[in-house]
Amino acid sequence: MTTLSQPTRRWQGQNTLPLLLLLFGLAFSQNLPAESVYQTPESFLADAFNNQPPAPEMLWLTEETKATIERILGHRYASLRIRYWRQGERSAWILEEIGKERPITIGFVVNNDTLEKVRVLVFRESRGDEVRHPFFTTQFTGAALRADLALDRPIDGITGATLSVRALIKTARLALYLHRITGQSRQ
Amino acid sequence: MRMRQLFVLHRSLGVAVAVLLLLLVGTGVLLNHTEELALDERHVQHPGLLHWYGIAAPPAPPAYPVASGWIAPLNGAVYFNGAKIADNAALVGAVQSGDIIITALPDRLLLLTPAGELIDVILAGMGFAGQISAVGLDEGRVVVRSEQGTFGADSQFMTWNPIGAASAAWAEPVPLPAAQLAQLAQSDSAISITLERLLLDLHSGRFFGPWGVILMDLAGLALLLLAGSGVFLWARIQWRKRR
Numbered sequence: 114m115t116t117l118s119q120p121t122r123r124w125q126g127q128n129t130l131p132l133l134l135l136l137f138g139l140a141f142s143q144n145l146p147a148e149s150v151y152q153t154p155e156s157f158l159a160d161a162f163n164n165q166p167p168a169p170e171m172l173w174l175t176e177e178t179k180a181t182i183e184r185i186l187g188h189r190y191a192s193l194r195i196r197y198w199r200q201g202e203r204s205a206w207i208l209e210e211i212g213k214e215r216p217i218t219i220g221f222v223v224n225n226d227t228l229e230k231v232r233v234l235v236f237r238e239s240r241g242d243e244v245r246h247p248f249f250t251t252q253f254t255g256a257a258l259r260a261d262l263a264l265d266r267p268i269d270g271i272t273g274a275t276l277s278v279r280a281l282i283k284t285a286r287l288a289l290y291l292h293r294i295t296g297q298s299r300q
Numbered sequence: 301m302r303m304r305q306l307f308v309l310h311r312s313l314g315v316a317v318a319v320l321l322l323l324l325v326g327t328g329v330l331l332n333h334t335e336e337l338a339l340d341e342r343h344v345q346h347p348g349l350l351h352w353y354g355i356a357a358p359p360a361p362p363a364y365p366v367a368s369g370w371i372a373p374l375n376g377a378v379y380f381n382g383a384k385i386a387d388n389a390a391l392v393g394a395v396q397s398g399d400i401i402i403t404a405l406p407d408r409l410l411l412l413t414p415a416g417e418l419i420d421v422i423l424a425g426m427g428f429a430g431q432i433s434a435v436g437l438d439e440g441r442v443v444v445r446s447e448q449g450t451f452g453a454d455s456q457f458m459t460w461n462p463i464g465a466a467s468a469a470w471a472e473p474v475p476l477p478a479a480q481l482a483q484l485a486q487s488d489s490a491i492s493i494t495l496e497r498l499l500l501d502l503h504s505g506r507f508f509g510p511w512g513v514i515l516m517d518l519a520g521l522a523l524l525l526l527a528g529s530g531v532f533l534w535a536r537i538q539w540r541k542r543r
Contacts, residue, residue, distance in 0.1 A: 194419060
């Protein structure tokens with residue numbers, strides 16, 4: 114009896130410690146913000162323009178444009194210019210907006226003043242990354258900008274990802290607005 | 301206890317704790333209006349006070365001198381001449397080409413004016429691929445080194461091309477001079493205490509250590525005694541007048 118029970122006890126002990134360490138690690142890993150790259154900007158642009166992205170163009174922001182951007186985002190916008198890629202009526206924008214603490218990098222393709230594609234490229238927040246899934250991003254397909262600079266359709270939120278959802282909606286409105294003004298300047 | 305003795309005790313106690321009571325009342329009134337006075341947003345950086353709290357000045361971080369000033373990291377942020385330009389970021393390097401300061405972080409380049417205004421952000425993958433490991437100048441042209449190779453920019457930073465850049469002068473860090481370090485420390489809220497914390501510690505007595513707490517407790521008790529002895533003396537005088 115003694116010879117059989119001894120090895121059994123030792124075997125259990127050897128597995129308890131790693132298990133505890135694993136649980137301990139998991140408990141502390143929940144809040145660690147990590148950078149997740151779902152698609153590089155380069156690959157997004159290649160997809161958007163059938164592997165032949167046009168040369169980037171630059172939109173220099175006037176005071177009026179900046180004021181409108183700040184109205185859409187709800188905070189100060191620091192950059193003096195924004196780069197974009199345009200081919201005919203299609204344009205691609207790679208924009209960033211902070212969800213809670215860190216910026217989310219999002220790619221947009223706008224075609225004829227409506228959103229054709231929305232893709233979360235890099236997510237750096239500790240939570241709320243559900244916004245990267247197609248079940249959420251496809252809601253934006255076909256969305257246009259109303260006169261009051263809101264989207265012409267409601268976007269269903271995700272429980273626990275409110276700030277990330279808000280960031281995507283704001284940047285979607287921004288992409289549509291920027292597409293509109295760069296289109297106007299060409300006419 | 302005779303009337304005169306009680307009066308002397310009341311007066312002595314009042315004088316003894318007057319300063320502490322002023323401190324209690326003054327800090328208490330201010331703390332009552334923390335939000336209106338934005339006490340939690342006001343930072344105090346007096347060297348003596350920071351020393352008292354054991355908050356040490358940071359060691360000089362490796363920084364990058366450019367023609368218009370200094371780019372330096374501190375506590376996870378990046379600063380240009382003491383003004384924060386990036387949060388949660390590691391500094392890779394910085395160079396200046398004409399009127400544009402190029403600050404390299406692992407995943408992006410920040411283009412700044414000499415006044416520190418952000419011109420543009422170029423993410424890795426928007427012209428050059430891979431995480432940035434160095435930034436430099438090659439015959440006046442801005443070059444970056446990434447996991448995918450070395451890339452040179454055009455004068456407008458619109459296109460990047462793979463290059464050899466054998467003669468590139470890569471940005472090298474140097475210790476931040478003391479004057480710039482002092483300016484940087486002033487900009488960093490981690491090297492300060494909030495006015496709310498200071499007032500709370502003065503109010504509770506923690507500012508003066510464990511004995512300070514006991515002293516403030518005694519001041520509170522003394523206030524109670526003063527109120528009691530004051531009411532008693534007043535009642536006694538009134539009673540005598542009526543007789």
